[in-house]
Each structure stands twice: as structure tokens, then as C-alpha cells.
Amino acid sequence: MPAPFGEYAMGQAYDEMFRANGRPRTHYRNLYTKLLNLPSEELDRFKQEADLSFFNQGITFTVYGRAESTEQIFPHDLLPRIVTSSEWATIERGLKQRITALNMFLADIYHERRIVKDRVIPGEIIYTCKHFRRQMQGVRVPRDVYVSVAGTDLIRMPDGRFVVLEDNLRVPSGVSYMLTSRKVMKQIFPALFRKYGVRPIEQYSQELLSTLRSLAPEGRSTIVLLTPGNYNSAYFEHAFLARQMGIELVEGRDLVVHDNTVYMRTTSGLQRVDVIYRRVGDDFVDPLAFRADSTLGVAGLFNAYRAGNVVLANALGSGVADDKAIYSYVPKIIRYYLDEDPIVDNVETFLMTDRAQRDEVCGNLGKYVVKAVGESGGYGMLIGPHSSREQRAEFREKILADPRNYIAQPTITLSAAPCFMNGRIEPRHVDLRPYVLFGEKVTIVPGGLTRVALRKGSLVVNSSQGGGSKDTWVLEN
Amino acid sequence: MLSRVADSLYWMSRYFERANHCARVLEANYNLMLNPSKFSTEERWQRIMASIGIATEAGGIDPQSAMHKLTSDAGFESSIAYCIAVSRENAGQVREQISSEMWEGLNSLYHKVTKASSNLEAEAHPMRLVDAVRRGSYQFHGMTDATMNHGEGWQFIQLGKYMERSCALPVLLDAYFSRSKEADTLDCVGLLASCAAFESYCKVYTAELKPDSMAEFLLLNPEFPYSVRYAVEQMGAAIAAISRTSFANANGTIERIAGRLRASLEYAQISEIMTGGVHRYLRDVIEQCESLHAAVHMVYIDYPIQSALEA
Numbered sequence: 001m002p003a004p005f006g007e008y009a010m011g012q013a014y015d016e017m018f019r020a021n022g023r024p025r026t027h028y029r030n031l032y033t034k035l036l037n038l039p040s041e042e043l044d045r046f047k048q049e050a051d052l053s054f055f056n057q058g059i060t061f062t063v064y065g066r067a068e069s070t071e072q073i074f075p076h077d078l079l080p081r082i083v084t085s086s087e088w089a090t091i092e093r094g095l096k097q098r099i100t101a102l103n104m105f106l107a108d109i110y111h112e113r114r115i116v117k118d119r120v121i122p123g124e125i126i127y128t129c130k131h132f133r134r135q136m137q138g139v140r141v142p143r144d145v146y147v148s149v150a151g152t153d154l155i156r157m158p159d160g161r162f163v164v165l166e167d168n169l170r171v172p173s174g175v176s177y178m179l180t181s182r183k184v185m186k187q188i189f190p191a192l193f194r195k196y197g198v199r200p201i202e203q204y205s206q207e208l209l210s211t212l213r214s215l216a217p218e219g220r221s222t223i224v225l226l227t228p229g230n231y232n233s234a235y236f237e238h239a240f241l242a243r244q245m246g247i248e249l250v251e252g253r254d255l256v257v258h259d260n261t262v263y264m265r266t267t268s269g270l271q272r273v274d275v276i277y278r279r280v281g282d283d284f285v286d287p288l289a290f291r292a293d294s295t296l297g298v299a300g301l302f303n304a305y306r307a308g309n310v311v312l313a314n315a316l317g318s319g320v321a322d323d324k325a326i327y328s329y330v331p332k333i334i335r336y337y338l339d340e341d342p343i344v345d346n347v348e349t350f351l352m353t354d355r356a357q358r359d360e361v362c363g364n365l366g367k368y369v370v371k372a373v374g375e376s377g378g379y380g381m382l383i384g385p386h387s388s389r390e391q392r393a394e395f396r397e398k399i400l401a402d403p404r405n406y407i408a409q410p411t412i413t414l415s416a417a418p419c420f421m422n423g424r425i426e427p428r429h430v431d432l433r434p435y436v437l438f439g440e441k442v443t444i445v446p447g448g449l450t451r452v453a454l455r456k457g458s459l460v461v462n463s464s465q466g467g468g469s470k471d472t473w474v475l476e477n
Numbered sequence: 478m479l480s481r482v483a484d485s486l487y488w489m490s491r492y493f494e495r496a497n498h499c500a501r502v503l504e505a506n507y508n509l510m511l512n513p514s515k516f517s518t519e520e521r522w523q524r525i526m527a528s529i530g531i532a533t534e535a536g537g538i539d540p541q542s543a544m545h546k547l548t549s550d551a552g553f554e555s556s557i558a559y560c561i562a563v564s565r566e567n568a569g570q571v572r573e574q575i576s577s578e579m580w581e582g583l584n585s586l587y588h589k590v591t592k593a594s595s596n597l598e599a600e601a602h603p604m605r606l607v608d609a610v611r612r613g614s615y616q617f618h619g620m621t622d623a624t625m626n627h628g629e630g631w632q633f634i635q636l637g638k639y640m641e642r643s644c645a646l647p648v649l650l651d652a653y654f655s656r657s658k659e660a661d662t663l664d665c666v667g668l669l670a671s672c673a674a675f676e677s678y679c680k681v682y683t684a685e686l687k688p689d690s691m692a693e694f695l696l697l698n699p700e701f702p703y704s705v706r707y708a709v710e711q712m713g714a715a716i717a718a719i720s721r722t723s724f725a726n727a728n729g730t731i732e733r734i735a736g737r738l739r740a741s742l743e744y745a746q747i748s749e750i751m752t753g754g755v756h757r758y759l760r761d762v763i764e765q766c767e768s769l770h771a772a773v774h775m776v777y778i779d780y781p782i783q784s785a786l787e788a
Binding site for chain 1: 478479480481483569570572573577629719723724777778780782785786
């Protein structure tokens with residue numbers, strides 16, 4: 001291939017930019033031509049410009065688990081990932097269908113449990129979920145909306161289809177990277193934006209605010225964002241979103257509950273709070289109802305919530321529906337509640353509670369990806385083909401000790417997209433996380449966070465494990 | 478505005494001012510200590526410590542390490558390094574409330590100070606660090622005024638700055654005016670320099686350095702930024718601005734304390750203060766500042782929930 005693509009090695013994966021014959025796909029042609037005509041110093045300069053811009057905006061995240069938590073610049077790739085309008089239309093319909101069904105599922109399992117009575121899902125799978133909250137049984141939430149903000153991880157199969165890899169229904173993060181990355185890209189590639197007709201995403205904060213507002217009780221609308229505080233890895237995002245929406249960024253110690261009503265301490269006295277967009281996990285929101293050692297939460301919050309005096313988004317207990325074992329039932333969930341076939345498929349998933357499936361996986365661990373059901377962020381995971389004998393033995397033991405805690409999926413080669421790496425353009429594996437908002441209606445801003453596995457050949461895109469991101473352009477038509 | 482945010486802004490500002498005060502005092506005295514004096518080195522260090530409010534026992538000061546301790550010892554609660562670290566810590570809590578210029582300025586100053594604490598060169602030339610802090614402080618004040626909305630948060634920053642100054646200046650003056658031994662000219666220069674006041678003083682009183690004139694200038698001058706009266710007036714202005722934007726039920730306590738303090742400085746005469754006992758007068762100013770601080774805290778930050786619900 002020509003100059004900047006000299007080292008571009010096409011593998012087994014679906015390539016976002018090139019057809020199998022090495023020619024660029026139609027919707028990538030403008031970008032391709034632009035790259036061919038740019039001197040490589042120019043690309044270097046763009047890259048520096050972009051990094052500087054991220055640095056100055058303080059777009060960082062904290063990596064846990066090192067000797068000391070270190071703040072790092074979020075790695076950003078210069079080249080956009082482009083999605084056509086028809087691809088997007090399918091994704092959008094699929095995600096709307098999925099979040100609608102998942103919300104109906106949550107409302108059902110915390111009330112009538114029809115889906116269990118009708119023997120579509122075994123009850124024990126639900127009640128043994130780490131994130132099932134029995135305290136939520138019989139608690140009504142506004143509009144029956146449990147999940148108002150979701151970040152669904154999609155990957156592209158070698159045949160080009162998008163499938164859902166994970167539903168993140170608790171406190172998905174990354175949307176601030178999506179928004180700031182777009183801003184930076186507009187400074188760098190204004191001409192490409194004009195040529196392409198990229199659909200805007202800048203309205204995300206307003207959409208989020210109106211989603212939250214639609215959950216507020218009639219006539220009351222004080223909305224706050226609850227953060228664990230400035231030592232949390234996503235604190236930058238919390239501050240960013242609060243500022244963009246013009247709402248207060250509060251910590252647990254700013255809130256008090258009196259008479260089942262939540263107030264925040266302000267310099268003008270106590271002010272009543274109606275909706276809390278909480279970026280604090282279920283376990284930590286209320287030391288009286290959940291983990292007693294939590295210092296991030298508010299004592300009495302759960303009672304105020306149960307009394308209907310305050311709205312939490314997402315609702316407590318939503319995490320059941322993104323448990324990785326429940327995930328394998330989502331196609332059935334969609335058929336059960338909506339009487340429709342899933343528009344976007346799942347990845348084939350093996351339950352370790354099933355004897356035959358477990359034997360198959362444990363016998364061939366080198367072929368599979370094994371995940372702990374309640375984890376996220378790429379923690380608690382084994383990637384078979386890239387694992388050592390010891391790691392496989394360790395996971396086999398873990399699976400046998402606690403089968404409910406693990407699922408396995410065939411190792412899927414994520415699609416690859418061109419990335420600018422040290423002066424050359426090379427393919428790297430990517431996924432796509434669009435952000436789904438559910439209030440009065442379902443809203444998905446066209447785009448999302450394309451996460452990139454920056455290490456050559458790596459399939460792990462999580463930012464905590466050396467992943468980066470790139471801007472996602474959904475085309476007008 | 479959230480009470481916690483107001484509190485962090487206030488303390489960010491107080492600790493920052495405290496670091497600067499320490500830097501100014503050290504800089505003024507470091508130069509003077511190069512001259513011979515009728516006081517011993519230990520006695521001179523004792524006065525430096527006293528003038529930034531550190532109580533010391535006789536024989537408790539090691540002149541060799543004192544400078545390093547006051548500049549770079551992050552474990553010592555009166556050191557520049559400690560104060561800058563606490564100031565930055567508070568700023569970090571409310572990073573989205575201050576401008577990015579302010580954060581960057583404070584952050585880079587912090588890194589300069591922490592780097593110096595493990596640095597031999599800094600030990601040999603402590604004034605480089607002190608000078609950097611002093612300059613950094615003027616920059617920070619400038620950026621605070623130029624890049625941040627002058628709303629409630631800014632007013633809390635002002636309040637913190639001038640509260641710290643109103644408390645620190647009387648301590649400094651007390652250390653000079655309440656000593657038994659007569660201060661010489663060089664000591665007078667040191668006092669003025671500790672308040673960055675030498676040039677301004679000369680414009681008003683010429684270079685004739687008389688204790689009464691100096692006390693008058695540093696206590697009662699309405700125009701000089703490092704006089705007690707000026708600081709108290711600015712504090713009053715910040716308090717008035719805050720009470721205009723807030724609906725807290727202050728029932729006038731804060732205004733009353735602030736007003737009385739301001740009046741006692743506005744209508745005082747230096748001759749009366751000097752004959753009536755300067756030490757007592759200065760103690761009184763400090764006590765009033767402390768009760769003002771407590772009142773502000775009680776009304777805006779740490780109010781009892783019950784009373785807030787009734788209001």
C-alpha cells in the first residue's frame with residue numbers, strides 16, 4: 001500500500017477502512033485521500049496538537065492498582081472511525097429495542113416476576129446475581145425507568161455485523177472523552193468535517209439533562225450529580241458533565257436526609273434535591289441500607305428513595321441486567337417482552353453453571369474468553385489464546401469453585417481500524433460504545449466512544465488496561 | 478453554592494496567604510541576618526518564629542536548620558511547603574469551580590516547592606524558593622481577579638485571603654512592638670519589608686522610621702494592602718457581598734462583628750493605642766477576627782441542620 005500505509009498488515013479481522021482487496025471502502029475514501037496527500041510531519045504535528053489540547057483540558061483518568069494511583073492523559077488516536085448512516089440506523093434500532101426490553105425486565109423482576117413464573121429465565125440465576133437488590137422488591141420507580149443511562153459495548157464480527165458484547169447499566173463512563181475528542185478533532189480536520197457531513201453529538205449534555213428532568217416529580221426539578229469525589233478515576237467526567245448541564249456536583253457529605261427528604265448544604269441553607277444522577281455504585285449510596293463502611297454515600301438516602309421523595313438515576317438494582325450470565329438471556333428477554341427478534345445480536349455465551357457447556361470450556365480454555373459475571377473494566381478476565389498455562393489452570397480452578405461467577409465466550413477478533421502509531425498508520429482492534437438515554441423517550445446521540453487496543457494485536461480496549469479512544473463519525477447519509 | 482465548596486475555596490485562599498506571609502517574613506529577615514546585630518542569631522530566629530505565630534522555648538531553635546524547616550519541611554505545619562500543599566489540596570477538591578489558570582498556577586507552584594524540599598541547591602539558596610513563592614502569589618492573585626467570575630466563590634476566596642492577613646499582621650506587629658529591647662533601624666526595615674511596606678511607608682512618612690508611624694501605617698492606613706485596617710475593610714466588603722447573594726439566616730451576627738472591628742480601626746488613634754498597651758489592642762483584633770471566622774462558619778458552612786430546617 002502507498003506511503004503512510006506502508007506497514008498496514010491486514011489480518012483476519014474485519015477492517016473498518018479497507019476491503020479484503022486492499023481498496024478503501026467508499027465511506028473512508030475522503031479520509032484515505034487526505035492521508036495520502038498529507039506529509040507525515042504534518043500528521044505528527046496534528047498528533048502533538050491534539051495531545052496538547054487534551055493535556056491542557058486536563059482530560060485524565062486514574063489507573064488503580066499501581067504502587068500509587070497515577071493520573072494519566074487519556075490516549076487518543078488521531079484518525080476518526082467512520083460509521084455509515086445505514087449501519088447506524090440498525091445500531092440505533094437495536095439499542096432502543098434492547099434498552100426497552102431490559103427496563104421491562106427490571107420492572108418485572110422487582111415486582112410480578114412473570115418472566116420467572118413463565119420459566120423463561122430460572123429464578124436462581126436472577127437471585128444469585130451480585131447486583132440483585134432484594135431491598136428494591138416492590139419499590140416503584142418513576143416511569144418504570146430503571147436504566148436511564150447505558151453505555152453498550154458493540155463489536156464488529158469478521159463478517160461485518162455489529163453485535164453486543166456487554167451492556168453497562170450501572171455507572172458507565174467515557175462520555176466526556178467522546179465529547180472532548182470531537183471538539184479537538186474539529187480543530188484538526190475542519191475540511192474533512194465539511195466534506196463528510198458528520199452528525200453532531202454536542203447535544204449530549206442537554207439530552208442527558210432532559211432525560212433526568214423527565215424523571216423528576218411534577219413541578220420539582222433540582223437535579224444534582226453525585227460523585228465519589230476527586231480521587232475517583234472518573235472525577236474529571238463528573239465535573240465535566242455537571243458543568244455542561246449546569247447542575248451541582250455533590251459528594252455524599254454535601255447531602256443530608258431529614259424526614260425522608262434529601263437536602264444539600266448550601267451557603268443559602270438547605271436546598272431540597274429531587275433527582276440524583278449518581279455516579280456512585282449501589283453498594284456505596286447509603287451506609288444504612290447497603291455497605292455500612294461506605295463513606296461516599298448518604299445515610300438515609302434509601303429510605304427517602306423508597307418513599308418516592310427523590311429519584312436516583314440509574315435506579316438501584318439495575319446491575320442485575322448487565323450481569324454477564326443474564327446477558328446470555330437477553331435475546332430471550334427481548335422476545336418475551338416485545339415479541340420481536342433481536343435486531344442486534346449477542347455474542348455466543350456459555351454458562352458455567354451448565355455442565356455440558358462447562359466441560360467444553362474447561363477442556364478448551366485456550367479457545368475462549370472467560371469473564372467474571374459481575375466485573376467490568378477488563379478486570380477478572382482470561383483471554384484464552386493470549387494466556388499462559390498457569391493462568392488457564394488458575395481460571396479452571398476458579399470456574400470449578402464458583403461456576404455461577406463465570407461465563408465464557410469464543411475469542412472474537414474485534415474489527416480493526418487504522419490508527420496513527422509512531423509516525424505510521426497501522427491497524428488496531430476497536431469496539432464501539434454508544435450512550436443510550438432513556439427517560440420520556442429513548443435518545444442515542446449518533447456516535448459514541450470508539451475504544452482502541454493500542455498494543456499491536458491486543459484485544460483489550462479498556463482504558464485501565466492500556467486502551468485509548470478515537471472519535472466516531474456517524475455520517476449524515 | 479455548596480457549603481463544602483465555599484469552605485474549600487476559603488481555606489485554599491487562607492493557606493495560600495499564610496504561605497506568602499511566611500515567605501515575605503523570611504525574605505525580609507534573611508537579608509537582615511547577614512548584617513551584624515546586638516541580638517544573637519538565636520534571638521533573631523526567635524523573633525522570626527514569633528512573628529509568624531510559632532511559639533518557641535529558649536534554646537529550642539537550631540539556626541542551621543530553621544530556614545529549611547520553614548521553607549521546605551512539608552511535615553511542619555507552618556512551613557511554606559505545608560501551606561502550599563494544603564492550599565492545593567483544597568483547590569483540587571473544587572477544581573471545577575476555579576479557573577484552569579488558577580489551578581495550573583497553584584499546581585506548578587506546588588511542584589516547585591516539593592521539588593525544592595529534596596534538593597540540595599534549594600538548601601544552599603533558600604531565597605530562590607521564597608522568591609518564587611512570592612512572585613507566584615502575586616500572579617495567582619492576578620489570575621484569580623482576571624479569570625474567575627467575581628461571584629460568591631470569588632468572595633469566599635477574598636474573605637479567606639483577608640481573614641488570614643487580618644490575623645497574621647497583628648501577630649507580626651506584636652512580635653516587634655512588645656519586645657523589651659529597643660528595636661534598631663534595621664529591625665524597623667525588617668518589619669516593613671515583612672509587609673512589603675518599605676516603599677509605601679516612605680511615600681507617606683519619608684524614610685524616617687519611627688515606631689509610632691510604623692504602627693500607624695501597618696495598623697490604620699486605609700490604602701495600603703498589607704495594613705490591618707485595609708484587610709479588615711476588604712473582609713467586610715466580601716462579607717457584605719456574600720450576604721447579598723445568599724439567603725442564609727444570618728440575623729446580622731456577622732455584620733455586627735465585622736462592623737465593630739472595622740470601626741475600632743477606623744476611629745482609633747495611634748497615640749491612644751500606644752499608650753493604652755499595643756499588645757492588648759492587637760490581641761483584641763485577633764480575637765475579633767477569630768469570632769468573625771467562627772460566625773461565618775456557623776452561618777454558611779457548618780450550620781446545625783435543625784435550625785436550617787426551621788428557617
